[in-house]
Amino acid sequence: MEFYIPTETGEFLAFSGAVAALLLGLVGLFAPRLALKFNGLQLRDASTEGCAAARSLGGFHAGLALCAIMVAQDWTYLAVGSAFSLAAFGRILSMMSDASFGWKGLVLLVVQMLLAMLPLAHVFGFV
Template identity: 85%
Template sequence: MEFYIPTETGEFLAFCGALAALLLGLVGLFAPRSSLKFNGLQLRDGATEGYAAARSLGGFHAGLALSALMVAQDWAYLAVGSAFALAAFGRILSMMSDASFSVKNLALLMAQMVLAALPLAYVFGVV
């Protein structure tokens, strides 16, 4: 099995979205403390279960993205794009109902929307 880097613009953008998801997942997997701190989360003194949760979630993101990169199929890009779209929807719900509207949350929402749009635009033939 050889690694495929697309040359078509739309598929390359979907590939870049999956690659960004892979990198974000690897950060969560291998640097959970930094990932938690960036997201404004802090563990209780002496409790380390949060690191396991952060590593597990990072591994999930990395695994989903890696599978999309390896198979380079529409349905795999659809999975990555829809995951980011639902994550963005969750952030919107939080911003509206949890009073968590901030510049940082708005910037992260924009990033999630872009990471959702890249693969979904390719899958639905927009690009």
């Protein structure tokens, strides 16, 4: 099987979004404490359940992104874009209802929206 790097602009942007999602997922998978600290979360009493949840979520992101990279089909890019769209929507809901509005949350919202828009713009033919 040959590794495929897209040459068309739209598909390359979707591919780049999937690579970014893969890198973020790998950080969560292999450095869960760092990922949790970056998100402003702390583990209490040296709990292993928190690390397990962070690794699991990081593995999910990495697996979904790796699938999109390896298969390079519109429907896999649609899955990555949809996942990050709902993650951004959840962050917006949290900002409105949980009073978690802050600069770090806004930056993470922009990152999630960008990671959602790159694959979705390709899938829906905007790029």
